[in-house]
Amino acid sequence: MPTSAQGLKWSSTPRKGFVFQISNKEAQRLLTRYSTDSIVTRLLHTQVDTFDVEKGWTHRPSKGHFILASVVENKLHCEYTSVFPYQVFLMKEYDALALQVLDLEGNVREDALVKLTHQRLRIDTASKTYRIENAWFNGENRIVTVELDGFRSVFNVTRHDVPIWDNYYHDDDGPDFYSYMITDKNKYKPNEKVRFKSYALSQSRSPLHKELELWLTTWEKTKKIGKVQPHRPGSYANEFILHDSLRLTLDRNYGLELREKNGRVVARCNFKYEDYELNGTQLEIHLESDKQFYPARNQLSIIATDVNGLLLKDAKATVLVRPQVIRETFQPLVILKDTVLYTEIDIDPTKATTLDISSSLFQKTNTVYEVRVTVRDGQNQLTERTVAATHYYSQYELTARFSNDSIVYEMLKNGALVSDVPIKLSHNAEVEEKNVLLPYKEKLNAAISKINLRNDFVARNILMSTLIPQLDLKGGIEKDSFNIRLGNPQKIEVSWFIYQGSTLLQKGFGTTINFKSIITDRTQTYYVELLYSFGGEEHTKQKQYEFKEDYLSVSFNVPDRVYPGQHTEAVINVTDQLGRPVNGVDLTALAVTGKLNYYLPDLPYYGGSSTPRSKKAHYSKDAVNKNSNFLNLDYKKWAKRVGLDTMKYYQFTYPAKMFSYSQPIADSTQFAPFVMQGGVAREIYVIEVDRVPVYYSWVDQPKEYSFYVTPKRKVTVTLRLHDRVLILDSLSFASGKK
Known part of the structure; x- marks a missing residue:
């Protein structure tokens, strides 16, 4: 009869694995096969290394195609891997497939052999890309091979066509009216005066001349409150009192509408009806730094103002400092009270009030703390604010920053720079490290994606994707010319393209752009595209410059501060796109207290615009670098080679x-x-x-x-x-x- 059997735990995976190298031709044939059984025994012909199965193959050469073989039970597990001596980026160029090749030093290479299936792609010397226009790309999926410095890589490139409806612009009749409407405030008290302004155009964008009706609305009911005549074509302005006869309900939102006699709504806006009170006291507090390093103090600044923005007089403040989280201690016993500082101070009526927070409050700890400030003004009103910071008794930090076209690695101790710090530096997945002294500066390399810094007491992995280079497109449409300049302090090499509509005007490559042209056609939108690689990834920066011939520029000159009862003049200038003064403009000007938190909406643009370019097909690239298979184990061949005959599991199974x-x-x-x-x-x-x-x-x-x-x-x-x-x-x- 069967009885309980005790389990046996014999290892079925030898620690030793084998590395076989294959040729470019064999690798391409292997990667482009669709069968999962494409790794076959005949590829295991040239052994170049062994590796520990648990640790993986770490000491890799600079380039090559390889198959890693290891025994797992009664199978031989084979996995393809490769070491690239360069990087290939798919640049998202408009209406073209564009590839760029960088070596591991970050140099753009022009001597690569790039093929789209069997068709060779030549280098475009202007943009430093291997490109083919969409019209010459046939099919949906194609194989791209890149050969450089004796190594051939294989990729799948997929074309993504634009649905036909994406480029179909339905020209309907548009809305019945083009309009905007605003009130002089966003909330009103009972019996206050509501001032409103509206500008309205017909469906054909002609200013309205007719009389309109003014309606007050809620979701429950509507009430007609008057009629409004345009004081000039298209422009309607008036005011009314929120008297008791309107029977409005406090703390509700109301809509204000201008309507035609037939009921069609021409324009609308809304406001809130409430018996509000403006809190005259505004309190701003901030700490000198959100990181306080021992033994420095952290200065608290308090600014308390009245409704007119003037510093309060006869006001007092209460300051409370409380620890939140003790992250680390550097003494055997730490006891921090719930409140480490409580004090009352007089508010300075002439300048910001300051208070020093001593490092000694937190002893020898790294602690997150909160500062709470309560101000009591002359009318006995209370206003409260909080702010947080972290106290560091001891902190070491490795940092990286740009310095023009270089990157600088530094060590900070309690926020201060430490010199001559020995550290090991490596890039990407390199096994070999080099010894350097911090601070250390090196040139930016677009092919590097990760930096590793470490010594005996501190370490950090820095992802280059977290460091964003500054690329600023300056200029644009300037009266009768289109001018583009590039702000590029990190000297990143970019491929750049300038289009008007779908027409490519100019392309180039480098760290600068200085493009100037006279505008001869204002019906097509300009586009500027920057394509570049950084941090081991491709990036695209695009900006479009649209012509809005009916767009007006408004500038005005008013004092920064106006006191109660003061009168001042405001000079307002209105110009068109060419900078010429415009006559007969309908202006709306108002001033409102910031205490209401009234944020006026931007005026809609109802003028004509230049035509955008049509959308084109784009591409995606997938590296074909993963292929594995389990082959039947030839025990006689591998027994002595791997030492299978010394392992209990294989003595049992074979x-x-x-x-x-x-x-x-x-x-x-x-x-x-x-x-x-x-x-x-x-x-x-x-x-x-x-x-x-x-x-x-x-x-x-x-x-x-x-x-x-x-x-x-x-x-x-x-x-x-x-x-x-x-x-x-x-x-x-x-x-x-x-």
Whole structure:
């Protein structure tokens, strides 16, 4: 009868793996096959290295195609891998497939052999890209190969066409009216005066001349409150009182609408009806720094002003400092009270009030703390604000920053620069490190994606994607010319393209742009595109310059501050796109207190605009660098090479004749027979001991596979398979063993 079998834990994966190198031609054939069984034994012809299976292959050469082979049970696991000596970027150029090749030094290479299937792509010397226009790209998926410095890489490139409806602009009749409407405030008290202004055009964009009706609306009901005549074509302005007869409900939002007599709404806006009170006291607090380093103090600044922005007089402040989280301690015992500072101070009526927060409050700890300030003004009104910071008794920090076209690595101790710090520096996944002293400066390399810095007490991985180079497009449409300049302090090399509509005007490559042209056509929008690689990734920066011939520029000159009761003049200038003064402009000007938090909406633009370019197909690139397979293990070939014949698991699964293994058990003698063929256990249908069946495979059995047997005497064990019977004669079993 079956009994409980004790589990055996034999390792089935040898620690030693093998590295085989294959040629460019073999790699391309391997990667472009669709079958998952494409790694075959014949590719394992040139062994170049071995590796620890648990650690992986770490000491890799500078380039090449390789197959990593390791034994897993009765299979040979083969996995393709490669080491690129360059990087290939797909640049998102408009209406073209564009590739750029960088070596590991960050240099753009013009000597690569780039093929789209069998068609060679020549270098475009102006943009330093290997490009082909969309019209010459056939199909949806194509294979691209890039060969440089003796290494060939393979990629899948997929074309993504634009749905036909994306470039279909439906020319409907547009809205019934083009208009805007505003009020002089966003909230009103009972019996206050509401002033409003609207400018309205018809569907054909002609100013309205007709009388309109003014309606007050809620979601429940509407009420007509008057009629409005245009004081000039298209311009409507008036005012009314929110008197009790309107029967408005406090703390509700109301809509204000201008309507035609037939009920069509011409313009609308809304306001809130509430009996509000403006809080005259405004409180601003800030700390000198959100990081306070021992032993420096952190200065708190308090500015309390009245409704007119003037500093308060006869006001007092209460300052409370409380620890929030103790992150790290540097003394055996730390006890910080819930409140480490409580004080009352008089508010200075002439300047900002300051208070020093001492580092000693936090002892020898790195602690996050909160500062709460409460101000009581002369009318006994309270205003409160909070701000947080972190105190550092000891902190080491590795930093990276741009310095023109270089990157500088520094170590800071408590915020101060430390000199001559030895550290190990490596780039990307390099195993080899170089010893440098911080601060350390090196030239920016667009091919580097990760920096590793470490020594015995501090380490940091710096992702270059977190450092964003500054690229600023300056200029644009300037009266009768289109001028573009590039602000590029990090000297990033970019491929740049300038279009008007879908027409490419000029392209180039470098760290600067100085493009100037006279505008001869104002119906098509300009586009400027920057394509570049940084941090091991491709990037695109695009800006469009639209002509809005009816757009007006408004500038005005008013004092920064106006006091109650003061009158001042405002000079307002209105010019067109060419900078010429414009006559007959309808102006709306108003001033409102900032206490209302009234943010006026931008006026809509209802004029004509230049035509945008149509959308074109774009591309995506996928590296074909993953392919693995499990081959049947040729045991005789790999046994001595990997040392399989010394491992219990393989002695059991690939026995030379008969393999036996025993271990002590407490209460009986048991045996568990297996028949192995090619490293796989054959199914046993019947097991007999001295011709007495003890196991049937088609009968429900306990999961344990082990059987009692009488020790110290010879027995015959019969194993019945589906195609043969194995008879093991004269077997004997030791007592108390399994």
